[in-house]
Amino acid sequence: MPNMSLKKNEMPAQPPEVRIKNFLEVALGYTKEQAIDEAKRCLNCKHRPCVAGCPVRINIPDFIKEVAEGNFEKAYEIIALSSSLPAVCGRVCPQETQCEQKCVRGIKGEPVAIGRLERFVADWHNERFTGKITRPEPNGHRVAVIGSGPAGLTCAGDLAKKGYDVTIFEALHTPGGVLVYGIPEFRLPKEIVKKEIDALKELGVKIKTNVVIGKTLSIDELFEEGYEAVFIGSGAGLPRFMGIKGENLKGVYSANEFLTRVNLMKAYKENNATPILRAGRVAVVGGGNVAMDAARCAKRLGADEVYIVYRRGEKELPARAEEIEHAKEEGIIFKLLTNPVEILPDENKFVKGIKCVEMTLGEPDESGRRRPIVKPDSEFILDVECVIMAIGTSPNPLIKSTTQNLATEKWGGIVTDEKGRTSREGVFAGGDAVTGAATVILAMGAGKTAAESIDEYIQSKENARRA
Amino acid sequence: MFKILKKVSLNPTVTRMDIYAPAVAKKAQPGQFIILRVDSEGERIPLTIADYDREKGSVTIIYQIVGATTALLDRKAEGEYISDFVGPLGKPTETEGLKKVAVVGGGVGCAIAYPVAKKLHEQGAEVHTIAGFRTKDLVILEDEFRAVSDKLVMMTDDGSYGEKGLVTNALKALLDSGEQYDEVIAIGPLIMMKFVSALTKEYGVKTVVSMNPIMIDGTGMCGGCRLTVGGEVKFACVDGPDFDGHLVDFDEAMDRVSMYKSFEKHEYEKTCNLFKKAE
Numbered sequence A: 001m002p003n004m005s006l007k008k009n010e011m012p013a014q015p016p017e018v019r020i021k022n023f024l025e026v027a028l029g030y031t032k033e034q035a036i037d038e039a040k041r042c043l044n045c046k047h048r049p050c051v052a053g054c055p056v057r058i059n060i061p062d063f064i065k066e067v068a069e070g071n072f073e074k075a076y077e078i079i080a081l082s083s084s085l086p087a088v089c090g091r092v093c094p095q096e097t098q099c100e101q102k103c104v105r106g107i108k109g110e111p112v113a114i115g116r117l118e119r120f121v122a123d124w125h126n127e128r129f130t131g132k133i134t135r136p137e138p139n140g141h142r143v144a145v146i147g148s149g150p151a152g153l154t155c156a157g158d159l160a161k162k163g164y165d166v167t168i169f170e171a172l173h174t175p176g177g178v179l180v181y182g183i184p185e186f187r188l189p190k191e192i193v194k195k196e197i198d199a200l201k202e203l204g205v206k207i208k209t210n211v212v213i214g215k216t217l218s219i220d221e222l223f224e225e226g227y228e229a230v231f232i233g234s235g236a237g238l239p240r241f242m243g244i245k246g247e248n249l250k251g252v253y254s255a256n257e258f259l260t261r262v263n264l265m266k267a268y269k270e271n272n273a274t275p276i277l278r279a280g281r282v283a284v285v286g287g288g289n290v291a292m293d294a295a296r297c298a299k300r301l302g303a304d305e306v307y308i309v310y311r312r313g314e315k316e317l318p319a320r321a322e323e324i325e326h327a328k329e330e331g332i333i334f335k336l337l338t339n340p341v342e343i344l345p346d347e348n349k350f351v352k353g354i355k356c357v358e359m360t361l362g363e364p365d366e367s368g369r370r371r372p373i374v375k376p377d378s379e380f381i382l383d384v385e386c387v388i389m390a391i392g393t394s395p396n397p398l399i400k401s402t403t404q405n406l407a408t409e410k411w412g413g414i415v416t417d418e419k420g421r422t423s424r425e426g427v428f429a430g431g432d433a434v435t436g437a438a439t440v441i442l443a444m445g446a447g448k449t450a451a452e453s454i455d456e457y458i459q460s461k462e463n464a465r466r467a
Numbered sequence B: 001m002f003k004i005l006k007k008v009s010l011n012p013t014v015t016r017m018d019i020y021a022p023a024v025a026k027k028a029q030p031g032q033f034i035i036l037r038v039d040s041e042g043e044r045i046p047l048t049i050a051d052y053d054r055e056k057g058s059v060t061i062i063y064q065i066v067g068a069t070t071a072l073l074d075r076k077a078e079g080e081y082i083s084d085f086v087g088p089l090g091k092p093t094e095t096e097g098l099k100k101v102a103v104v105g106g107g108v109g110c111a112i113a114y115p116v117a118k119k120l121h122e123q124g125a126e127v128h129t130i131a132g133f134r135t136k137d138l139v140i141l142e143d144e145f146r147a148v149s150d151k152l153v154m155m156t157d158d159g160s161y162g163e164k165g166l167v168t169n170a171l172k173a174l175l176d177s178g179e180q181y182d183e184v185i186a187i188g189p190l191i192m193m194k195f196v197s198a199l200t201k202e203y204g205v206k207t208v209v210s211m212n213p214i215m216i217d218g219t220g221m222c223g224g225c226r227l228t229v230g231g232e233v234k235f236a237c238v239d240g241p242d243f244d245g246h247l248v249d250f251d252e253a254m255d256r257v258s259m260y261k262s263f264e265k266h267e268y269e270k271t272c273n274l275f276k277k278a279e
Ligand SMILES: Cc1cc2nc3c(=O)[nH]c(=O)nc-3n(C[C@H](O)[C@H](O)[C@H](O)COP(=O)(O)OP(=O)(O)OC[C@H]3O[C@@H](n4cnc5c(N)ncnc54)[C@H](O)[C@@H]3O)c2cc1C
Pocket: A092, A093, A094, A146, A147, A148, A149, A150, A151, A152, A169, A170, A171, A172, A175, A176, A177, A178, A179, A182, A183, A184, A211, A212, A213, A214, A233, A234, A235, A236, A237, A259, A289, A290, A293, A320, A396, A398, A399, A430, A431, A432, A433, A437, A438, A439, A440, A441, A443
């Protein structure tokens, strides 16, 4: 008998007043009993609408059925056929707009907690799995992957499983991309990312950190070194600023800089050598996941008041529902329909305040969202000592500017076809580098597609050579 | 891990190291820099590529001990390893077509100026070098500069070596004596570059400065290194580090590097104390 409760099993979590003082994971994960109970809410629909909502088409009803029966390892195997980072996606996917949005149980009541079940299964497996990963038979072909975010990791993993000799080149000193430098520890423990990366290494994937493609090596040189194909998964790391007065004052950060200092450089740890401004009042400009993360990090670094300053309304906030909810529970103050116009200095050129105007929403713009319009005479000042700009990022031009004949969009995105092929033969791309800032699961999906295309490309060349 | 092939103390606060980093050595050009981390918990700091040997695969850095990380680096001995070393980053200094150049170095900035002077000399340009230091004990690279300069003026603030005064005095004297430069390249403390730029602006001589703001990634990802140049925001790590000195907002740049002053002082003292205990 299915469990007909209209509500999801609640996710156990650290209480807000406790978690704002630490960087430990907020959501604690289902127990075995909760997972089985939640899994029983699934109706195992014949037409599987939920699967269509998942960008990598995880076989959702089948894995949930195994969870309901207590066969967690079996459930893991089903997920692993489609996703290589379930412990990550179960935590950070915007499920409410993907798989769970399509779930029939959501028509009346809450959808099945697919993401939480996925996380449960992945964690169950990771905690218990001790077996050795068997390396596939090498096929003698070498592929280079640029960037070690979800796109690069997935592409490398899929190719390695097919026997390719894969090397990942990463600009930073630690692999993982946004998963390590952007998304904070309390949302995605770095230990999980490390496990995924260690598993790739066991598969035989080589990771070379401290290599900036376009500087240390060019794509042409990768081919000269004998790589037969190249995958570009370099993300969209270039931060945007608003171009308002006062943006270069001391105490104004891009979210990338702030989060990199906190996460990658571990400024949150006491006695760490990385400096970070620990301000009492902080304004974060933007309304996406990045803004929520920055705000919640600032709170944990000891800020008394943290504002989210966003020019549209609550409904338009692009962040995941869970992050918005968690941020509110933690006392983050939402200044919606508000836009900064100037950042004000104190006598030492540190930030003293942020001057804002109120907005109203007009007609929908090209993106379909209602266009914010300035309310006349609505200027006011928020007293803050730190401003974090989280208004978006775009692909870094470094690779484009050092690779001939690599077609890109005006805004910097690399042009590919539906198979991840770029305008250069043997060069493939995917993830944020192609789409602009998007999601982990889409980047993973793109890495997967590109791995298939690369395999096809190299095998067809091989066949041509043999014929 | 990157091996320290050689370590030489140039003066009490400045050290030269050759690091084994063949991939960086292969591509390095004068004016570019690297970012290193001493150990796996350390900060990332940028240092200019002072020299390189493509055959040996080595990259030379010259650093001044100013704070925690440079002190930590200086504790490493020849034959030991540092954990990260990435580069070459930034754009190379543009020297093409230059026939006569004044290279002005201040303090440890001379380490950055030297490879540029050397390159100019090698391409046949006439090089006039002005190298300034606070006092005699801090003088570095004099022989190296002499070998690549058609004219060399050594200066100290206190007159304990060479001529007494600031580099701007010597530059002004040369300009007043009728020397015509295609370009002045000034590398040193921000305040020095500011005054050199102010001087050359009067004389209408194009001036290139090498900016050294606080950096993290060095690839254009954090924006921490941003500067205002000619009213536009630039990222020093990818758009520079060289910029037109007449367009740089030096006052803002000087402000920005002071952002973490109190934190750094504390870290430095902590590092020193740590060593005291260890000894
Ligand atoms: C703070 C933050 C929070 C987020 N929260 C969520 C969330 O909750 N859910 C979600 O689904 N998505 C979230 N996202 C978005 C998601 O993280 C990205 O869409 C995803 O990581 C993109 O993956 P990628 O592999 O394309 O690129 P990235 O993860 O950006 O990885 C690119 C890698 O390439 C490296 N690189 C770049 N240039 C070079 C070069 N020239 N040479 C060598 N290496 C290079 C970079 O250093 C980096 O490691 C968030 C993003 C941020 C910044």
